[in-house]
Amino acid sequence: MTKALVGRDIAQQIAEHSSDAVVEFNESCVVVRPDLLLKVARFLNTTPGLDFNYLNCITGVDYLDCIEVVYHISSMVHNHSLILRVRCDRNKPEVTSLYSLWRGADLQEREIYDLLGVVFVGHPNLKRLFMWEGFKGHPLRRDYL
Amino acid sequence: MEIDKLKAELSLDDMDLAEGREIEALMARSQKPIPDPDEWLQETLKANILVTTIDKIFNWGRHYSTWPFGSGLACCAMEMVPTAASRFDQARFGMEIFRASPRQADMLIVAGTLTWKMARALRLLYDQMAEPKWVVAMGSCAITGGTFAHSYSVVPGVNRIMPVDVYVPGCPPRPEALLYGFMKLHEKIETGTVKKDFILGDWKKTRIVLGMGKGSSRAIEA
Numbered sequence: 001m002t003k004a005l006v007g008r009d010i011a012q013q014i015a016e017h018s019s020d021a022v023v024e025f026n027e028s029c030v031v032v033r034p035d036l037l038l039k040v041a042r043f044l045n046t047t048p049g050l051d052f053n054y055l056n057c058i059t060g061v062d063y064l065d066c067i068e069v070v071y072h073i074s075s076m077v078h079n080h081s082l083i084l085r086v087r088c089d090r091n092k093p094e095v096t097s098l099y100s101l102w103r104g105a106d107l108q109e110r111e112i113y114d115l116l117g118v119v120f121v122g123h124p125n126l127k128r129l130f131m132w133e134g135f136k137g138h139p140l141r142r143d144y145l
Numbered sequence: 146m147e148i149d150k151l152k153a154e155l156s157l158d159d160m161d162l163a164e165g166r167e168i169e170a171l172m173a174r175s176q177k178p179i180p181d182p183d184e185w186l187q188e189t190l191k192a193n194i195l196v197t198t199i200d201k202i203f204n205w206g207r208h209y210s211t212w213p214f215g216s217g218l219a220c221c222a223m224e225m226v227p228t229a230a231s232r233f234d235q236a237r238f239g240m241e242i243f244r245a246s247p248r249q250a251d252m253l254i255v256a257g258t259l260t261w262k263m264a265r266a267l268r269l270l271y272d273q274m275a276e277p278k279w280v281v282a283m284g285s286c287a288i289t290g291g292t293f294a295h296s297y298s299v300v301p302g303v304n305r306i307m308p309v310d311v312y313v314p315g316c317p318p319r320p321e322a323l324l325y326g327f328m329k330l331h332e333k334i335e336t337g338t339v340k341k342d343f344i345l346g347d348w349k350k351t352r353i354v355l356g357m358g359k360g361s362s363r364a365i366e367a
Contacts, residue, residue, distance in 0.1 A: 131298065132262050139297045 003080040004028065010082055013050070017043045029083035034069075037086050038096040038122070044073065044082070045101055051077040055102035060112035062142045067093045067118055073102075088118065097123040115140035203339045207251070207277065208331050209239035214250030214274065216267060219257025221284040221317040228320040238327050247273040252330070253307075254323075258286035258293060259300040271307045277337070279310045281326055284317045291316060 011025035014032070021040050024031040032040045044052040056072040066087045074081035086095050097120035098105040109120040110129040117138035120126055128135065137144055155163070213235075215225055228235050229243060244250040247270045259267060271280070282303050285291030290301035303309060310333055313326035 130262070144297075 002074060003078075005080050005082045007083070010044075010050075013047075014040055014043065017047075023087065029070075029085050031085045031087060034086045034088045034095045036096075037084075038098065038101070041071075041073075041084070041098050041101050044084075049078075051075045052082065053077065055098065055104045056081070058098075058105060058108040058112060060116040060118055060140070062090075062116060062140065064090070064142055066090055067116060069095050069112065069118060071098070093118040094121055095119070096121050097126075099123050114138070117141065200338045204335050204337055207337070208334045211238075211240050211252045211279070211327075211330070211334070212250045213240050213243050213252045213254055214247050214270070215243040215254050215256060216270065217256050218259055218263060218267075219284075219286060221256035221287070224317045224320055224323065225254060225256045225283065228323045233320040233324060235324065235327065238324070238331070240327065247271070248275060250274055251277065252279045252281060254281045254283055255287045255303045255309075256283040256317075258291070259303050259306070260298045261300055262298070264300050264306050267303075268306050279330055279334070280307055281311045281313060281323075281330060282309045283313045283323060283326070284315055286316075288312050288314060 007025045007028055007030045011022045011030045014030065015022050018036060018039055021032050021036040022030060023033055041052075044050050052073045052075050054074050054076050056074055059070040059072075061068045061070060067090050069086045069088070071084040071086075072081065073084060088095055093116070095118055097109055099109065099120075100122065106123075106125075107129060109118075109123055110126060112118050113120060113123075113126055114128040114130050115138055127133070131139070213229075215222070215229075217223075217225060227233055229240075240252075247253075251274070253271055253274060255267070271278070280303070282288050286293065286299070287303050290296070290299050293299035294301045300306060311326045311330045313322055315322050318326075
């Protein structure tokens with residue numbers, strides 16, 4: 001069984017590495033700043049003992065006051081997992097792309113861009129995935145009609 | 146038989162000799178071929194010539210040889226598959242395997258939800274099918290868009306993309322329902338006329354033009 005790491009412990013380690021990256025944390029997850037996401041993710045990926053080498057999935061959530069992107073990551077080496085969350089402004093949602101770290105982020109980031117309008121800065125091919133080119137709006141936003 | 150009568154008292158050599166005599170006798174009486182019983186042919190053939198119309202013979206052929214082109218777009222495809230398999234066996238109606246190419250098919254079964262993005266591809270496939278061709282809209286989504294009729298991405302009924310011959314309702318329809326749809330389509334085929342199809346070219350008028358991409362340029366001209 002994969003061991004879910006405690007958010008508090010990881011938040012402490014992240015804070016030691018980059019002091020102002022952590023916004024919030026609780027038992028199950030860590031919320032980090034969107035512009036420092038890549039730095040944090042690289043830290044989680046490369047630090048011995050953490051070795052998060054696999055991105056399970058990316059989820060976009062529209063909370064009306066903000067848009068949140070949730071990353072489920074895990075380590076094949078130590079068989080543990082972590083939930084990483086990023087909050088961004090709903091009017092100008094921008095998150096750093098994790099494509100350079102985990103190739104699996106490619107299509108999932110495109111999907112979230114397509115349906116929720118989150119711009120993943122640094123993505124090599126940020127185009128619509130499900131809807132066609134020229135489609136107006138982002139249909140999974142809660143105010144889309 | 147000679148062999149049977151003498152079996153008890155004859156030696157094996159004697160039995161071989163007796164068998165040899167029977168073979169000689171068979172050869173002797175089989176030197177001429179027995180005439181084939183073909184005297185009846187001439188007379189009965191006369192009674193079997195039927196007079197029919199071009200339409201009837203064409204419709205008969207089309208009716209019993211409808212090749213389906215399955216486009217399993219959504220969950221209806223799960224009902225379309227057993228329709229072709231042994232339990233329901235659409236081969237009973239003259240429809241064998243599903244063709245993977247539109248160029249080898251006469252009947253397009255739209256099984257499932259059609260999205261606008263897929264609609265372009267499906268119209269292209271429909272255009273590639275050779276005339277005469279028929280379309281079966283299977284399931285609520287194909288008929289009207291179903292639950293997703295007011296959605297941002299779903300076509301509210303495939304009749305916006307191509308003319309539909311038979312609508313099979315259900316969500317999804319059971320294989321029996323689809324087979325009944327086939328029977329209704331057969332009834333429709335029986336009413337067709339070659340003159341309408343080939344001479345007057347009426348089928349062209351029924352085409353709905355979807356002006357997207359290179360592939361549909363022929364359809365626009367038509």
